[in-house]
Amino acid sequence: MNISHHLSDDTLQEYTAGALDPSLEVVIACHLTYCTSCRNRADMLDVTVGALLDTEQPTAVRTTALELIQKAQSLGEEQAQAEPPVSDVPRPLGRLLPAPLESLAWKRLAPGIKQYNLSNRHRKYGAFKLLHLAPGVVLSQHTHKDKELTLVLRGSYQDEIGRFKAGDVADLGDDVVHQPVVDTQEPCIALIATQSPVQFSGVMGKLMQPFVGF
Amino acid sequence: MSHVIAEPDQKAQIQLLNKQLTDIGQKQCSDAFTAIYNHFAGRVKSFLIGKGINDDTAEELMQEVMIAVWRRACTYDQSKAAASTWVFTIARNRRIDHLRGTPRVEIELEDSLLQLESDDIPAEQQVDILQDATRVHSAMATLPEDQHKVLHLSFFKGQSHGDIATRLGLPIGTVKSRIRLAMRSIRNTLHEQEEQV
Numbered sequence: 001m002n003i004s005h006h007l008s009d010d011t012l013q014e015y016t017a018g019a020l021d022p023s024l025e026v027v028i029a030c031h032l033t034y035c036t037s038c039r040n041r042a043d044m045l046d047v048t049v050g051a052l053l054d055t056e057q058p059t060a061v062r063t064t065a066l067e068l069i070q071k072a073q074s075l076g077e078e079q080a081q082a083e084p085p086v087s088d089v090p091r092p093l094g095r096l097l098p099a100p101l102e103s104l105a106w107k108r109l110a111p112g113i114k115q116y117n118l119s120n121r122h123r124k125y126g127a128f129k130l131l132h133l134a135p136g137v138v139l140s141q142h143t144h145k146d147k148e149l150t151l152v153l154r155g156s157y158q159d160e161i162g163r164f165k166a167g168d169v170a171d172l173g174d175d176v177v178h179q180p181v182v183d184t185q186e187p188c189i190a191l192i193a194t195q196s197p198v199q200f201s202g203v204m205g206k207l208m209q210p211f212v213g214f
Numbered sequence: 215m216s217h218v219i220a221e222p223d224q225k226a227q228i229q230l231l232n233k234q235l236t237d238i239g240q241k242q243c244s245d246a247f248t249a250i251y252n253h254f255a256g257r258v259k260s261f262l263i264g265k266g267i268n269d270d271t272a273e274e275l276m277q278e279v280m281i282a283v284w285r286r287a288c289t290y291d292q293s294k295a296a297a298s299t300w301v302f303t304i305a306r307n308r309r310i311d312h313l314r315g316t317p318r319v320e321i322e323l324e325d326s327l328l329q330l331e332s333d334d335i336p337a338e339q340q341v342d343i344l345q346d347a348t349r350v351h352s353a354m355a356t357l358p359e360d361q362h363k364v365l366h367l368s369f370f371k372g373q374s375h376g377d378i379a380t381r382l383g384l385p386i387g388t389v390k391s392r393i394r395l396a397m398r399s400i401r402n403t404l405h406e407q408e409e410q411v
Binding site for chain 1: 248250255309324355369
């Protein structure tokens with residue numbers, strides 16, 4: 001897979017640290033499934049924290065190795081993770097979906113725009129959803145306030161930053177103004193997550209909310 | 215930089231831990247586990263303390279982590295990860311799971327969509343885990359104190375860049391740039407040395 005748009009150092013670093021919401025982790029893990037280069041960068045971060053661990057000052061512990069082995073032997077088998085349902089997307093997302101992409105119960109938002117919500121929580125806690133955009137759809141111009149990740153799963157779109165194809169991730173920082181356009185005859189399906197809490201900027205921000213995340 | 219250990223010694227230490235962890239997996243060797251436990255248990259506990267986790271809870275979680283090390287050591291592959299990396303990932307996931315009730319979302323190695331590195335990478339470009347871990351260890355030891363501090367707060371205390379900025383009374387941009395600088399110098403160490411080979 002030929003990936004042109006990658007995760008930023010900031011994002012990978014916070015992912016390594018465990019400082020991000022699960023919804024952002026899903027987008028990241030899906031991109032890492034597709035992108036060997038970001039996976040290598042994430043691996044290097046894990047090596048870095050391993051090195052920090054090696055030189056950390058130890059805290060006093062209250063048990064011995066042999067006591068723990070005894071304890072381990074009295075425990076049952078560890079449970080293996082269940083197989084995810086059959087899906088046409090990377091497993092971290094596939095585990096959250098009841099059906100393949102095209103068979104989901106999409107909800108119409110506007111002409112040519114459908115969404116599938118992945119979170120029941122109020123949107124002030126951050127968006128987590130799939131967007132389904134028909135060919136030719138142009139989203140209104142908007143900016144991003146909070147940490148926000150968009151992963152293209154099918155089709156492509158183009159904006160001021162470039163062309164985003166399947167597997168590409170848009171890891172937009174603050175103050176990016178853009179206007180995505182679906183630029184082929186294929187619908188564009190994208191996975192979007194924003195970090196909570198979202199800070200709305202007045203009435204306009206609230207009106208923009210349905211499109212925030214793209 | 216008094217804590218700099220000569221690279222050959224560092225390499226030997228990493229290699230020893232990797233071997234001990236391998237021995238646990240292959241031979242259920244309790245001596246090897248004792249050595250790994252003595253090295254990591256107190257450090258894992260230090261890693262776990264903070265973010266609302268007190269000493270008692272950290273002790274409990276540390277024990278769970280070290281039990282997982284004992285039980286999962288058979289899946290450890292020293293050609294894929296250094297022991298410290300492997301132990302850290304278990305500790306991180308236990309902490310995240312404890313704090314929010316769901317584990318960290320990660321790639322799945324059995325995923326049919328997982329894109330693999332192409333097989334035709336020449337042998338000299340393939341990742342040498344031991345070499346890389348040694349270089350990263352050396353790079354970490356020579357990081358300026360202010361960069362080391364933000365990395366530590368972020369990785370060990372699980373604080374977001376915003377939290378760190380508030381805690382240190384710095385603009386968030388400064389926190390981000392320190393982290394970027396640190397990551398860049400670690401990466402550069404890897405690349406420079408590759409070019410010298």
